[in-house]
Amino acid sequence: MKKNKTFPRQSWTFDEYTNTEIRRAAETGIYDIRGGGSKRRLPHFDDLLFLGASISRYPLEGYREKCTTNVTLGTRYAKKPLELEIPITIAGMSFGALSASAKEALGRGASIAGTSTTTGDGGMTPEERGQSKHLVYQLLPSRYGMNPNDLRKADAIEVVIGQGAKPGGGGMLLGQKISDRVAEMRTLPKGVDQRSACRHPDWTGPDDLKIKILELREITKWKVPIFVKIAGARPYYDTALAIKAGADVVVLDGMQGGTAATQEVFIENVGQPTLGCIRPAVDALQDLDMHRKVQLIISGGVRNGADVAKALALGADAVSIGSAAMIAIGDNDPKWEKDYNKLGTTAGAYDDWHEGNDPAGISTQDPKLMKRLDPIKAGKKLSNYLKVMTLEAQTLARACGKNSVHNLEPEDLCALTVEAAAMARVPLSGTNWIPGINSK
Amino acid sequence: MKLDLKKTKLRKVNETLQSIDPKKNNKNYTILNPDGNHAICVGLTDDIDINIKGHVGYYCGGMNQNANITIEGNVGTGVAENMMSGKIHVKGNASQSAGATAHGGFLIIDGDASSRCGISMKGIDIVVKGSVGHMSAFMAQSGNLIVCGNAGEALGDSLYEADIYIKGKVKSLGADCIEKKMNNRHLKKLDKLLKKANLNKLKSKDFKRYGSARKLYNFNIDNVLNY
Numbered sequence: 001m002k003k004n005k006t007f008p009r010q011s012w013t014f015d016e017y018t019n020t021e022i023r024r025a026a027e028t029g030i031y032d033i034r035g036g037g038s039k040r041r042l043p044h045f046d047d048l049l050f051l052g053a054s055i056s057r058y059p060l061e062g063y064r065e066k067c068t069t070n071v072t073l074g075t076r077y078a079k080k081p082l083e084l085e086i087p088i089t090i091a092g093m094s095f096g097a098l099s100a101s102a103k104e105a106l107g108r109g110a111s112i113a114g115t116s117t118t119t120g121d122g123g124m125t126p127e128e129r130g131q132s133k134h135l136v137y138q139l140l141p142s143r144y145g146m147n148p149n150d151l152r153k154a155d156a157i158e159v160v161i162g163q164g165a166k167p168g169g170g171g172m173l174l175g176q177k178i179s180d181r182v183a184e185m186r187t188l189p190k191g192v193d194q195r196s197a198c199r200h201p202d203w204t205g206p207d208d209l210k211i212k213i214l215e216l217r218e219i220t221k222w223k224v225p226i227f228v229k230i231a232g233a234r235p236y237y238d239t240a241l242a243i244k245a246g247a248d249v250v251v252l253d254g255m256q257g258g259t260a261a262t263q264e265v266f267i268e269n270v271g272q273p274t275l276g277c278i279r280p281a282v283d284a285l286q287d288l289d290m291h292r293k294v295q296l297i298i299s300g301g302v303r304n305g306a307d308v309a310k311a312l313a314l315g316a317d318a319v320s321i322g323s324a325a326m327i328a329i330g331d332n333d334p335k336w337e338k339d340y341n342k343l344g345t346t347a348g349a350y351d352d353w354h355e356g357n358d359p360a361g362i363s364t365q366d367p368k369l370m371k372r373l374d375p376i377k378a379g380k381k382l383s384n385y386l387k388v389m390t391l392e393a394q395t396l397a398r399a400c401g402k403n404s405v406h407n408l409e410p411e412d413l414c415a416l417t418v419e420a421a422a423m424a425r426v427p428l429s430g431t432n433w434i435p436g437i438n439s440k
Numbered sequence: 441m442k443l444d445l446k447k448t449k450l451r452k453v454n455e456t457l458q459s460i461d462p463k464k465n466n467k468n469y470t471i472l473n474p475d476g477n478h479a480i481c482v483g484l485t486d487d488i489d490i491n492i493k494g495h496v497g498y499y500c501g502g503m504n505q506n507a508n509i510t511i512e513g514n515v516g517t518g519v520a521e522n523m524m525s526g527k528i529h530v531k532g533n534a535s536q537s538a539g540a541t542a543h544g545g546f547l548i549i550d551g552d553a554s555s556r557c558g559i560s561m562k563g564i565d566i567v568v569k570g571s572v573g574h575m576s577a578f579m580a581q582s583g584n585l586i587v588c589g590n591a592g593e594a595l596g597d598s599l600y601e602a603d604i605y606i607k608g609k610v611k612s613l614g615a616d617c618i619e620k621k622m623n624n625r626h627l628k629k630l631d632k633l634l635k636k637a638n639l640n641k642l643k644s645k646d647f648k649r650y651g652s653a654r655k656l657y658n659f660n661i662d663n664v665l666n667y
Contacts, residue, residue: 143562187582192658201537202518
């Protein structure tokens with residue numbers, strides 16, 4: 001009797017990616033380290049839609065009527081708040097993780113677009129300061145390159161407590177990227193694997209943080225705003241504690257937010273999606289009567305003007321981009337496909353930023369590869385991208401009848417999925433139902 | 441010049457010390473009634489002498505450059521944190537994280553220092569005349585930590601290229617920290633630092649040196665239990 005042939009059934013649990021990871025771990029004896037943020041499918045801004053104007057609300061003319069985008073960050077205590085023309089900032093990325101020319105490109109692009117860029121673990125480079133009209137200086141647990149002279153040159157200071165890609169984890173910069181210059185700036189021997197600390201060396205809780213912020217204000221004569229960056233872990237409590245500690249601005253980074261390098265298991269299994277973090281953070285601001293007095297910057301997977309507009313509608317004052325800015329200046333560009341193939345990957349999926357072999361010359365310290373990135377051209381691309389995002393956000397705001405992108409509100413949105421409706425606290429499309437809020 | 445924290449706000453005191461007028465040539469300052477206030481004498485840049493008459497809170501002398509600060513009392517967390525240069529002398533005891541991440545300068549503590557003394561130090565020289573608590577010199581990168589008394593648990597855990605000199609007992613060493621040989625260069629350097637701290641009666645040969653085994657500098661799965 002002839003046997004019926006069936007289609008070979010692959011396991012959902014042991015899919016091909018899982019199997020290759022098991023084989024790789026067995027072969028190498030080391031967990032996977034990579035850059036970027038979570039790659040898994042998560043509830044995100046795509047799961048929200050704007051309702052647009054209708055009989056009850058009238059729209060503004062697309063290219064004629066004013067729709068403002070400027071934002072002031074640090075209005076609570078700073079003598080000189082940060083005045084930005086657009087509500088999209090560039091997130092902290094270190095010199096060391098990125099090449100000096102990539103940092104310069106980020107500064108150039110941000111400055112042309114009228115926004116800020118941010119240092120990272122490793123200090124401030126002259127290229128970056130020189131090309132950045134508004135530069136935010138990060139105070140990280142490692143304090144690599146931390147220098148009071150640079151602190152006084154900053155337009156704002158960001159105390160980094162967590163990163164969306166790795167809440168509770170420190171950074172990594174593997175030996176191959178510790179060049180002479182990086183080693184000197186970080187006071188490390190050349191070629192060692194650098195493990196950044198995961199907690200600050202001189203304070204441990206919110207009461208200590210308050211005193212730390214006092215010290216930073218005293219050193220900078222209360223001139224510049226103090227940001228506190230937190231990962232999307234416990235957004236309500238962390239935002240409330242940051243406010244209590246005296247932050248001018250809270251930067252909240254969801255799990256789609258990128259990192260230069262950390263363990264894959266960390267990136268994919270710790271933290272909360274950006275979408276799920278915004279409303280609890282806004283709750284904390286509102287409960288303390290600090291919404292719009294302490295500004296909220298949201299980051300983690302922001303890609304286009306729609307994402308910007310949705311984050312603002314949910315209560316943020318601005319957003320921040322990292323991975324998207326890298327793509328804008330040339331990261332994962334298909335024009336380097338052959339080189340990506342040689343590294344065993346493909347354009348769009350390359351994430352071994354820690355290895356220092358980036359064909360695009362961005363996440364590398366290899367002089368030959370670095371030459372591939374022209375900071376002037378790359379900066380121009382970034383400014384174009386930032387302007388497009390701004391224009392997109394304005395387009396959506398006008399369609400909702402708003403003369404400022406900051407006037408967008410949750411009532412302008414509906415959700416495509418029950419999960420997104422619950423997280424964003426907007427009605428599921430076609431219903432008045434907001435899971436967890438009402439039963440309609 | 442006397443600055444009284446009972447009568448003058450912290451901002452005004454720090455502002456005065458941060459904005460020294462070289463024409464006035466006033467190099468000596470006394471701070472009265474510190475009363476445990478935080479962030480006293482932070483962000484100073486000039487070569488001036490300051491005497492603080494009493495106990496201070498957190499981050500005294502934080503990020504100091506060039507100033508010579510003496511505290512006639514105890515200090516809270518993070519004295520001399522991220523100091524770049526200059527000298528800070530604590531005549532009492534110090535709380536945790538003394539000299540944390542400091543890149544340069546000289547910190548002397550006449551009494552004991554609590555946990556994490558010299559954490560992530562990046563070039564500072566620290567002399568503690570008493571003992572230090574646990575996790576001292578954790579992730580220390582560069583500089584010298586000299587302890588005339590004892591050291592607590594996990595001394596020098598995950599340290600890089602800093603040198604640690606202990607005269608008394610060490611409760612335990614942290615990951616990748618080992619006792620190392622003292623050669624003439626180390627003895628000479630230690631003698632110089634002891635002299636600088638006015639510890640003329642102590643001899644460098646009575647100290648033991650600890651440093652990095654450098655086994656954890658590059659990740660190796662076989663070291664996983666050390667991490």
